[in-house]
Amino acid sequence: MNIAIIFGGSSYEHEISIVSAITLKKVLKNSNLSFIFVDANREFYLIDANNMKSNYFSDSSYKKAKRLLLKRGAFCTYGLMGLKELNLGTVLNLIHGRDGEDGKIASLLEFNNIPYISPRVDASVLSYNKLYTKLYAESLGVKVVPYVVLNSNESRDIELEYPVIIKPVRLGSSIGVSIVKSVEELDYALDVAFEFDNQVIIEPFIDGVLEYNQAGCKTSEFELSIVEEPNKEEFLDFEKKYLDFSRDEKVEDAEISLELKTNIQDIFKKVYGRVFEGAIIRCDFFVVDGEVLLNEINPIPGSMANYLFKDFEGMVERLSSKLPKESTIKIDYSYIHSIQSAKGGKRQ
Amino acid sequence: MNIAIIFGGSSYEHEISIVSAITLKKVLKNSNLSFIFVDANREFYLIDANNMKSNYFSDSSYKKAKRLLLKRGAFCTYGLMGLKELNLGTVLNLIHGRDGEDGKIASLLEFNNIPYISPRVDASVLSYNKLYTKLYAESLGVKVVPYVVLNSNESRDIELEYPVIIKPVRLGSSIGVSIVKSVEELDYALDVAFEFDNQVIIEPFIDGVLEYNQAGCKTSEFELSIVEEPNKEEFLDFEKKYLDFSRDEKVEDAEISLELKTNIQDIFKKVYGRVFEGAIIRCDFFVVDGEVLLNEINPIPGSMANYLFKDFEGMVERLSSKLPKESTIKIDYSYIHSIQSAKGGKRQ
Numbered sequence: 001m002n003i004a005i006i007f008g009g010s011s012y013e014h015e016i017s018i019v020s021a022i023t024l025k026k027v028l029k030n031s032n033l034s035f036i037f038v039d040a041n042r043e044f045y046l047i048d049a050n051n052m053k054s055n056y057f058s059d060s061s062y063k064k065a066k067r068l069l070l071k072r073g074a075f076c077t078y079g080l081m082g083l084k085e086l087n088l089g090t091v092l093n094l095i096h097g098r099d100g101e102d103g104k105i106a107s108l109l110e111f112n113n114i115p116y117i118s119p120r121v122d123a124s125v126l127s128y129n130k131l132y133t134k135l136y137a138e139s140l141g142v143k144v145v146p147y148v149v150l151n152s153n154e155s156r157d158i159e160l161e162y163p164v165i166i167k168p169v170r171l172g173s174s175i176g177v178s179i180v181k182s183v184e185e186l187d188y189a190l191d192v193a194f195e196f197d198n199q200v201i202i203e204p205f206i207d208g209v210l211e212y213n214q215a216g217c218k219t220s221e222f223e224l225s226i227v228e229e230p231n232k233e234e235f236l237d238f239e240k241k242y243l244d245f246s247r248d249e250k251v252e253d254a255e256i257s258l259e260l261k262t263n264i265q266d267i268f269k270k271v272y273g274r275v276f277e278g279a280i281i282r283c284d285f286f287v288v289d290g291e292v293l294l295n296e297i298n299p300i301p302g303s304m305a306n307y308l309f310k311d312f313e314g315m316v317e318r319l320s321s322k323l324p325k326e327s328t329i330k331i332d333y334s335y336i337h338s339i340q341s342a343k344g345g346k347r348q
Numbered sequence: 349m350n351i352a353i354i355f356g357g358s359s360y361e362h363e364i365s366i367v368s369a370i371t372l373k374k375v376l377k378n379s380n381l382s383f384i385f386v387d388a389n390r391e392f393y394l395i396d397a398n399n400m401k402s403n404y405f406s407d408s409s410y411k412k413a414k415r416l417l418l419k420r421g422a423f424c425t426y427g428l429m430g431l432k433e434l435n436l437g438t439v440l441n442l443i444h445g446r447d448g449e450d451g452k453i454a455s456l457l458e459f460n461n462i463p464y465i466s467p468r469v470d471a472s473v474l475s476y477n478k479l480y481t482k483l484y485a486e487s488l489g490v491k492v493v494p495y496v497v498l499n500s501n502e503s504r505d506i507e508l509e510y511p512v513i514i515k516p517v518r519l520g521s522s523i524g525v526s527i528v529k530s531v532e533e534l535d536y537a538l539d540v541a542f543e544f545d546n547q548v549i550i551e552p553f554i555d556g557v558l559e560y561n562q563a564g565c566k567t568s569e570f571e572l573s574i575v576e577e578p579n580k581e582e583f584l585d586f587e588k589k590y591l592d593f594s595r596d597e598k599v600e601d602a603e604i605s606l607e608l609k610t611n612i613q614d615i616f617k618k619v620y621g622r623v624f625e626g627a628i629i630r631c632d633f634f635v636v637d638g639e640v641l642l643n644e645i646n647p648i649p650g651s652m653a654n655y656l657f658k659d660f661e662g663m664v665e666r667l668s669s670k671l672p673k674e675s676t677i678k679i680d681y682s683y684i685h686s687i688q689s690a691k692g693g694k695r696q
Contacts, residue, residue: 014679040679058681103469107455121451125473135483331362331388333406
């Protein structure tokens, strides 16, 4: 299987995307891998597999690699000999955060007719923005953690039951996220969150809440991971998350009842629906008073949550042969022709 | 003012986009215009202004025009002399329907750092999909026409009060839209709509409903058009809409109370919010029992609804100097550096 991993991006999660890509290089052992790096300035570089080391990017060595252009049908090298199209196979979008998760990379690949594993543009917008995720989930009848939205230009004089958790609506990896235990801490936490976005979402912080993650995708049928009970720290800060993105060791299935497991998997399938076809996503759930609530959708989870799947590489291959196809639109200029002939064929 | 109008696209509305572009050529008299055509195969062509006639596209003459590539910072010509960057100014996205309104063109321009007038990617996804428009409006407290969503794989055995109007969730210009007067007509209308999308939205069809359109954008402040009372036909079919896209004659302000006008304008501003910054949009409203309901958001209205504005060209110029800017993300590799130094500087 030919897979081109695209990573990096103009994103706060640029560095963890590099870590994710290095991890997937280890995991996808039997595939013919290429690596497309998107640098901070959004130039594309074709990275030799031997150079897939974090230093190579942090010390700017990558700038010696071949630059690529994206055009209809292919990534291309270019130079004195003109454009040369590369046949890299299916592109796997591994850019976390901006560019990768906000729909831009999906749009670039879709527009240019390049097969790709990634949430499509609408799935990206719905999952990148935590408010839109709530609206989407609610429209499906999926329960979510209750929330309040606050814009940076609105009054902060709001009634809340503490503790609460404050998140910028549009970032992942816990960036800009704070737990606020009393009203005195509110202002500072909002300042932090508003550094990253002009809209924040405020939710009750439920100490010791039961948390479960379910990853999966749809190939010819749903392929679901084990249910993971994630690390029970207050919450993962950026540095811990960073290490989390390099995970490749298998974890154990959570010890939960079959009923709860089925419930989680049914909700996952409902959320995935048709909207997320073509993507491997992870949904994070809370269980409160026996009720399963959707917390977040990770449209491009760290190292694609590979460690949750029994046969990750096989699944990637199956998915790459079951990608959603754009509908074909035939343009035959029938309206222009009919107007032309009504006008006696004169150009207008 | 340098403006590059991008039009065409792989869209059912490809032809009306050509009509829109020809119309704007007439309207933007004092600007230095360029024309970028996206053909059905999504190749970019730089069209000479003298060739902006509908025949030129329908008879494939455009294929003799210069092909363009889009790269970081500019559209480029390419050939034996390599890539040559063009400085075309602000791009005005005039691709109706797929590619233009679904977030793809916005993504391409944003990713490549090209200034552009268009809904951004999230605004596109929210307005291109009629269901997401409803969810978005409801989250703002804006009332909408009541609706039911039906997926193509779901039972059609649904209780409805006729007449209803059936629309594919993701298309504009009345394509695939039917008015259904009784249950006997339902199946055929659903078949038609499902030809264009796998999800449809069903709304009550309110005969003779009061309908008002409000267009506008935000430059240094909101610039709103007159309120238009559109053509009162049962509804516009594709051919009538097609002609509608070539409009450039001014219309009259609707004869409505100041109270209703203020109400419509306030709702427009709420919908526009920050999400639609950078775009000139038109919102279509119904008034039912004195209540203003949002019917649709047209993120790229036909010929940019130029005929509703007193100073359309001036507004485009003001908007092009007030486009939203992406936040800058500094990537300093601090995490990779700190991990490297903890490991004694060895590459990993």
